[in-house]
Structure formats: C-alpha cells, structure tokens
Amino acid sequence: QQPVQSPQAVILREGEDAVINCSSSKALYSVHWYRQKHGEAPVFLMILLKGGEQKGHDKISASFNEKKQQSSLYLTASQLSYSGTYFCGTGGSNYKLTFGKGTLLTVNP
Amino acid sequence: DGGITQSPKYLFRKEGQNVTLSCEQNLNHDAMYWYRQDPGQGLRLIYYSQIVNDFQKGDIAEGYSVSREKKESFPLTVTSAQKNPTAFYLCASSIGRAGGSVVPTEAFFGQGTRLTVV
Numbered sequence: 001q002q003p004v005q006s007p008q009a010v011i012l013r014e015g016e017d018a019v020i021n022c023s024s025s026k027a028l029y030s031v032h033w034y035r036q037k038h039g040e041a042p043v044f045l046m047i048l049l050k051g052g053e054q055k056g057h058d059k060i061s062a063s064f065n066e067k068k069q070q071s072s073l074y075l076t077a078s079q080l081s082y083s084g085t086y087f088c089g090t091g092g093s094n095y096k097l098t099f100g101k102g103t104l105l106t107v108n109p
Numbered sequence: 110d111g112g113i114t115q116s117p118k119y120l121f122r123k124e125g126q127n128v129t130l131s132c133e134q135n136l137n138h139d140a141m142y143w144y145r146q147d148p149g150q151g152l153r154l155i156y157y158s159q160i161v162n163d164f165q166k167g168d169i170a171e172g173y174s175v176s177r178e179k180k181e182s183f184p185l186t187v188t189s190a191q192k193n194p195t196a197f198y199l200c201a202s203s204i205g206r207a208g209g210s211v212v213p214t215e216a217f218f219g220q221g222t223r224l225t226v227v
Contacts, residue, residue: 001168002151029212041199041218042152049212087152089216095140095159095205097213098168101151 001025003090005100012078012107020073020103022088030091031064031071035084036102042087045073075105083107111136115200115219122194122226130185130222132200139205140213141183145169146197146221155198158183159211187224194226 003024010018022031030049034042048064048071059076075082085102092098113134122128134141140159144152154167158177172191177183183202187194200219205211 002153005151030214032213032216034216041220044215044217047215089152091213094165094211095203095213096154096157096165096167097140097142097201097203097216098154099144099152101149 002098003088003100005086005088005103007103008101009104010106012105014080014107014109015077016107018075018078018105020075020086020088020105022071022073022090022100024069024090026069026090026092028064028066028069028071028090029093031062032089032091032097033062033071033073034087034089034099035082036087037084045086047091078105078107080107080109113200113202113217113219115198115222117222118220120222120224122224124226125189127189128187128194128224128226130187130198130200130224132183132185132219133181134183134202134217135181136202136204136217137180138202138217139180140203141177142201142203142216143167143173143175143183143185144199144201146199152199155185159205194224196224198222198224 033045036042088100142157143155156175158164201216203216
C-alpha cells in the first residue's frame with residue numbers, strides 16, 4: 001500500500017519555503033525522500049530511521065514521527081534547482097520499499 | 110564506476126508478445142527492485158528481491174515475472190497477461206541495515222526503460 005503524500009503539487013517563488021507531508025497506515029521502519037527531475041531517475045535525498053530523528057541536507061531537512069507514522073520534508077529558501085517531483089518512500093521489514101504518488105514542486109524566479 | 114544499468118532505454122513491442130527488461134548492478138547490493146511509473150501514480154512496486162534465488166511480489170505483480178539467478182542481475186519480464194504494459198519502468202538496488210528486521214537503506218535507481226506496446 002502506497003504512503004500518502006500531500007500536497008500533490010506546490011508552486012513557489014525562489015526563496016520561499018515549502019513542506020511536503022507523508023503518512024502511512026502501516027508501521028514504518030524507515031522513511032526515504034527522493035527527488036526526480038523530468039526524464040531522469042529519482043535521486044536520494046535522505047533517509048530517516050526509527051527514533052524520531054531529524055536530518056538535514058543543505059537547506060532541506062526532514063522529520064519522522066514513528067508513533068504517528070508520518071514524515072515531513074522541509075525546503076527552506078527554495079532555489080530553482082529544487083524543482084522536481086518529490087517522492088516519499090516507506091521501508092518495511094525485509095527490504096520492502098514502497099513509494100507514494102509524489103509531490104510536484106515548481107520554483108519560479 | 111559502480112552503478113545500476115537498465116537496457117534498453119526505449120523498447121517497442123507488439124501486443125501479445127512477452128518482453129524482458131534488463132537490470133544489472135555492480136554495487137554489490139543485496140536488494141533489487143522493479144517499479145512502474147505512470148503519470149499521477151508515482152512509483153508502484155512490482156517485485157523485489159532480497160537475495161539470490163528469492164523474490165517477493167510487490168503491489169502490482171500481476172502480468173509480470175522476475176528471476177534472480179545472480180546477485181548482479183534482476184530481469185523483469187512483461188507478459189502478455191499484463192493488460193496495460195505501456196509505461197516507464199525503473200529498477201533500483203539497495204543494501205540493508207539489519208536490526209530487528211532488515212530495513213532498506215539508500216536506493217540507487219537506473220535510468221529506466223520506456224516500454225511502448227502497440
């Protein structure tokens with residue numbers, strides 16, 4: 001079962017912030033975040049493991065609430081290069097990795 | 110350079126024919142995955158494999174088959190039973206982190222194969 005992402009799409013001006021949410025009805029062992037540019041393969045951003053940790057990658061960070069089975073990706077001071085489709089992936093036991101439908105992020109000048 | 114290779118990039122087949130998509134990795138990863146991507150549907154898991162000679166159905170396995178005879182290779186066959194096979198197919202691999210269960214870590218994706226069935 002795919003995790004649920006929201007919003008489906010968001011449009012920003014350069015420098016604005018955005019939050020993308022991901023939730024699952026199943027217990028999560030890990031949450032993955034990827035970005036895909038049009039016509040390219042998804043690229044790994046970060047992974048969060050059980051423990052409610054928060055990670056950061058430049059101006060992109062994420063949180064993981066394992067009790068609520070939710071994760072959020074935070075993009076601050078967005079840049080044009082942030083445009084793309086963001087996917088949340090949920091890792092179950094025994095290697096299973098399931099992705100959501102994605103959030104299309106467009107950053108305009 | 111280590112990586113994951115899918116071939117071909119574009120593939121055309123006539124309806125009713127089986128077709129096999131290739132996926133090879135030299136990252137020494139245990140786990141390999143096949144996803145199907147359609148507009149608005151995200152990445153849907155077809156099959157995944159944890160180890161050689163073992164694989165599991167994903168969420169949309171009907172009409173597909175796989176094999177895992179070597180650690181490096183995980184080919185996907187789209188059979189004639191797949192009702193709507195035209196799509197973009199992505200292969201991925203990852204290592205695992207063992208704790209109470211094995212959790213997939215960073216997944217590396219191939220560049221994909223776009224299959225068109227006419």
